[in-house]
Amino acid sequence: QSALTQPASVSGSPGQSITISCTGTSSDVGGYNYVSWYQQHPGKAPKLMIYDVSNRPSGVSNRFSGSKSGNTASLTISGLQAEDEADYYCSSYTSSSTLELFGGGTKLTVL
Amino acid sequence: QLQLQESGPGLVKASETLSLTCSVSGGSFSSSRYYWGWLRQPPGKGLEWIGTIYYRGSTYYNPSLKSRVTISVDTSKNQFSLKLSSVTAADTAVYYCARPTLVGAQIDIWGQGTRVTVSS
Numbered sequence: 489q490s491a492l493t494q495p496a497s498v499s500g501s502p503g504q505s506i507t508i509s510c511t512g513t514s515s516d517v518g519g520y521n522y523v524s525w526y527q528q529h530p531g532k533a534p535k536l537m538i539y540d541v542s543n544r545p546s547g548v549s550n551r552f553s554g555s556k557s558g559n560t561a562s563l564t565i566s567g568l569q570a571e572d573e574a575d576y577y578c579s580s581y582t583s584s585s586t587l588e589l590f591g592g593g594t595k596l597t598v599l
Numbered sequence: 600q601l602q603l604q605e606s607g608p609g610l611v612k613a614s615e616t617l618s619l620t621c622s623v624s625g626g627s628f629s630s631s632r633y634y635w636g637w638l639r640q641p642p643g644k645g646l647e648w649i650g651t652i653y654y655r656g657s658t659y660y661n662p663s664l665k666s667r668v669t670i671s672v673d674t675s676k677n678q679f680s681l682k683l684s685s686v687t688a689a690d691t692a693v694y695y696c697a698r699p700t701l702v703g704a705q706i707d708i709w710g711q712g713t714r715v716t717v718s719s
Contacts (some may be wrong), residue, residue, distance in 0.1 A: 491645065522701075522705070524706070526646075526706075532711075533709040533710065534695075534706075534709055535709075536705055536707050539704070540704075540705070577645060577646055579705075580703070581701075581703030581704060582703065585662045586648075586661060587648070587651075587659055587661070587702055587703045588648040588702065589648075590645055590646045590647065592645045593646075
């Protein structure tokens with residue numbers, strides 16, 4: 489099964505807001521609320537930023553928020569900071585035999 | 600605080616079996632709430648789920664790797680393991696052990712990752 493679709497890159501200036509999309513199908517993103525977002529800095533393990541579409545784990549800044557509409561989930565980062573520059577991956581449960589899908593990743597550049 | 604640590608050879612010959620172990624420390628390994636999993640990330644590429652095991656032994660594998668993957672758990676040692684047979688250069692990646700809350704759901708704890716290179 490194909491991976492979830494994310495833009496390859498997004499950019500924004502400090503203080504601005506950006507949104508990263510994650511498009512799937514009704515068998516994954518659109519059909520279940522098991523959508524997660526991960527932040528990954530170079531050479532580091534991924535870090536969970538959002539789970540169950542819009543929930544933030546303890547310790548994650550409230551500048552990070554998640555939402556979903558139809559088959560597309562979104563991660564919004566407000567008040568961009570230099571430390572937000574990283575790769576971001578979405579994931580979703582899928583009813584196919586694959587069980588779990590990841591997006592191809594989005595590189596966020598803070599200008 | 601729960602921590603995961605991968606261990607195993609960093610270099611594996613093509614056609615052989617890749618074997619990695621994840622040691623769990625700082626918490627309950629046998630909690631009924633959690634599963635344990637393996638993921639990988641080829642150089643410069645995205646994340647790929649390999650498989651997940653429940654502490655009682657039920658396993659779930661990515662169909663694309665299922666014929667070559669075995670994940671097992673050793674509760675007495677607070678460890679779980681990955682075996683990937685008949686490796687090729689395409690299996691070169693950073694391998695992560697992790698703790699998903701459910702199969703396909705969020706992964707809240709990750710190991711630091713271990714780089715495995717398949718040589719010809």
